[in-house]
Amino acid sequence: MIKTVNLTKKYGDLIAVNHLNLELDQGDVFGFIGPNGSGKTTTMRMIATLLNPDYGEAYVCGKSIYTDPEEIRRLVGFMPDFFGVYDDMKVIEYLEFFAAAYRINGPGRRKICEEKLELVDMTYKRDAMVNQLSRGQTQRIGLARVLLHEPEVLLLDEPASGLDPRVRIEIRNLLKRLGELNKTIIVSSHILPELADVCNKVGIIEKGELLVNGSVTDLMKQVRSAILLNICVAKDTEKAASLMEQHSEVDEVNMRGDVIVVRLQPEVRDYSFLPSLLIEAGYKLTLFREEELNLETAFMELTRGLVQ
Ligand SMILES: Nc1ncnc2c1ncn2[C@@H]1O[C@H](COP(=O)(O)OP(=O)(O)OP(=O)(O)O)[C@@H](O)[C@H]1O
Numbered sequence: 008m009i010k011t012v013n014l015t016k017k018y019g020d021l022i023a024v025n026h027l028n029l030e031l032d033q034g035d036v037f038g039f040i041g042p043n044g045s046g047k048t049t050t051m052r053m054i055a056t057l058l059n060p061d062y063g064e065a066y067v068c069g070k071s072i073y074t075d076p077e078e079i080r081r082l083v084g085f086m087p088d089f090f091g092v093y094d095d096m097k098v099i100e101y102l103e104f105f106a107a108a109y110r111i112n113g114p115g116r117r118k119i120c121e122e123k124l125e126l127v128d129m130t131y132k133r134d135a136m137v138n139q140l141s142r143g144q145t146q147r148i149g150l151a152r153v154l155l156h157e158p159e160v161l162l163l164d165e166p167a168s169g170l171d172p173r174v175r176i177e178i179r180n181l182l183k184r185l186g187e188l189n190k191t192i193i194v195s196s197h198i199l200p201e202l203a204d205v206c207n208k209v210g211i212i213e214k215g216e217l218l219v220n221g222s223v224t225d226l227m228k229q230v231r232s233a234i235l236l237n238i239c240v241a242k243d244t245e246k247a248a249s250l251m252e253q254h255s256e257v258d259e260v261n262m263r264g265d266v267i268v269v270r271l272q273p274e275v276r277d278y279s280f281l282p283s284l285l286i287e288a289g290y291k292l293t294l295f296r297e298e299e300l301n302l303e304t305a306f307m308e309l310t311r312g313l314v315q
Pocket of ligand 1: 042045049088
């Protein structure tokens with residue numbers, strides 16, 4: 008659906024995007040994560056045919072950005088991180104204006120605009136003036152706008168930036184809904200956890216290089232092959248820690264405050280021996296749980312020493 012081959016863009020001496028290889032299938036929701044200036048916007052603009060690469064290729068639905076840019080523009084909805092809205096226009100007029108620009112004409116046009124408004128939960132603002140919307144509402148109208156021509160692919164540049172937590176969650180839910188419509192989506196963000204439950208694939212970019220790329224499940228596996236346990240005992244924590252450290256199925260024991268963090272040997276899956284060991288030695292367990300690996304921890308582990 009989307010493929011880039013050694014996609015590269017330079018600005019003078021600066022390599023903004025460096026030999027970027029990416030492959031996404033239909034229905035993939037790809038979280039494109041990277042700090043400021045890492046090359047996310049540049050990559051998306053090249054895929055959207057708004058910027059020419061210096062080297063490499065990109066394809067959307069098998070069409071090349073060099074030979075079929077117009078076809079790609081029909082297939083892609085690109086929402087930039089900042090986009091202008093027009094004063095003195097109602098929400099519905101704004102959408103109709105863009106629908107006309109996409110050559111959506113005739114009696115069906117109003118209906119399409121109303122449908123997209125409904126999809127982004129903005130029907131109640133259809134007659135509001137666009138310059139009087141909040142940032143969150145503006146983002147939603149922006150989304151409605153890129154959906155007008157029914158693109159197969161959505162490139163969304165930081166749609167949740169600058170929004171308060173509640174609106175960020177709403178935008179995330181909206182992305183989920185779009186994913187369910189089988190759209191292929193690239194959505195960028197500075198923050199990985201924000202996209203964790205919406206994306207099935209993630210890529211981490213730093214200084215133009217894609218450091219990590221793959222399915223969320225595979226990345227999790229890559230990060231952690233061994234189980235981590237969090238254990239607390241009522242007293243003699245350090246002694247309990249060294250007792251566990253001596254066990255052959257335990258790889259490593261560390262302290263995190265009062266919590267003993269036990270890393271098992273990679274192949275060990277059954278850890279029922281540990282509570283037994285502690286209880287038989289007379290310790291009272293106040294906490295015993297497997298540490299959940301969230302995407303934030305994964306991000307930190309995957310990019311340790313890479314992202315500055
Ligand atoms: N038109 C330009 N001329 C010169 N340098 C540019 C231009 N556009 C981008 N850059 C540089 O290219 C690099 C990548 O920028 P890009 O906007 O792609 O990053 P980004 O990951 O989208 O950042 P942000 O999260 O801040 O939006 C940055 O160092 C930026 O300063």
